[in-house]
Amino acid sequence: MATGQQLYQTDCARCHGENGAGGIKVDTAVAADLRQPQLGPMYGNDPARLRRAIIEGLDQDGKPLDVAMPRWNGVLSESQVGDIIAYLQTLR
Numbered sequence: 478m479a480t481g482q483q484l485y486q487t488d489c490a491r492c493h494g495e496n497g498a499g500g501i502k503v504d505t506a507v508a509a510d511l512r513q514p515q516l517g518p519m520y521g522n523d524p525a526r527l528r529r530a531i532i533e534g535l536d537q538d539g540k541p542l543d544v545a546m547p548r549w550n551g552v553l554s555e556s557q558v559g560d561i562i563a564y565l566q567t568l569r
Contacts, residue, residue, distance in 0.1 A: 481564030484557055492545070497568040506543035512568040524562055531558050 486495070489511075493499050497511035509519070520526040520537045529535050534548040549558065 478560075478564055478567065480557070481560035481562070484553070484561050485564050488547075488549070488553070489561065497565065503545040504543070506545040508545075511565050513566060516565060516568075527562055527565070528558055531561065 485497075489497075492501055492503050492508040493511050494501060494508070497516075499508040499510040501508045510516070516527070520530065526537050529539075530537075530542060530546075531553070532548070532550045534542045534546050536542050553561070
């Protein structure tokens with residue numbers, strides 16, 4: 478959990494907030510709320526869809542997220558993405 482939290486704080490918090498509440502305007506987009514229970518239903522309670530959002534920048538329907546969302550493919554490892562997802566599941 479500590480690794481996921483550290484990665485989140487380093488790579489995600491500037492847009493999604495320290496506690497994952499989102500609402501921060503980034504260019505023309507507003508960062509999503511990544512806390513539970515909002516996050517689970519947003520991605521159909523499917524960690525693979527959430528992984529795809531992080532790595533490929535695709536939403537729950539496979540459509541591109543706003544360009545403000547970084548595509549972490551090649552930057553974060555599969556393990557690191559898994560750690561971030563595990564940490565996100567603790568946010569309330």
